[in-house]
Amino acid sequence: xxxxxxHVRGELKTKMRPLMASFHGFHSSNSMEVIRSNQDLAERxxxxxxxxxxxxxxxxxxxxxxxxxxxINGMWFLNRxxxxxxxxxxxxxxxxxxxxxxxxxxxxxSNSYFQLDDTDNIL
Numbered sequence: 001x002x003x004x005x006x007h008v009r010g011e012l013k014t015k016m017r018p019l020m021a022s023f024h025g026f027h028s029s030n031s032m033e034v035i036r037s038n039q040d041l042a043e044r045x046x047x048x049x050x051x052x053x054x055x056x057x058x059x060x061x062x063x064x065x066x067x068x069x070x071x072i073n074g075m076w077f078l079n080r081x082x083x084x085x086x087x088x089x090x091x092x093x094x095x096x097x098x099x100x101x102x103x104x105x106x107x108x109x110s111n112s113y114f115q116l117d118d119t120d121n122i123l
Contacts, residue, residue, distance in 0.1 A: 009105075015074045016105045023067045024051070042110040051106055063099060071102045
């Protein structure tokens with residue numbers, strides 16, 4: 001189980017990165033203006049953990065953000081051989097630990113967004 005946990009975290013990080021970028025409007029660039037904009041956006045998302053809300057401006061719909069649903073779907077329900085489909089009884093309802101894992105990935109993404117990738121672009 002512990003060996004699988006490391007794999008799950010890595011896979012989730014890989015799948016959440018493009019979702020986070022498109023969902024919240026992060027951009028990949030070496031431009032200092034874009035980098036600062038991304039940093040400001042990440043800081044705003046972390047204030048009060050507004051990334052967990054369906055409507056961050058009014059802080060309504062806690063844990064109902066479409067990003068959370070897309071992350072869970074992409075990670076465990078994308079095709080018939082995924083764990084959520086095969087072991088559906090363990091995902092009905094979605095366990096709180098699963099929701100926490102996805103939200104932790106989102107939070108960590110915001111913290112580590114500004115690392116260089118293989119092409120020296122800011123992700």
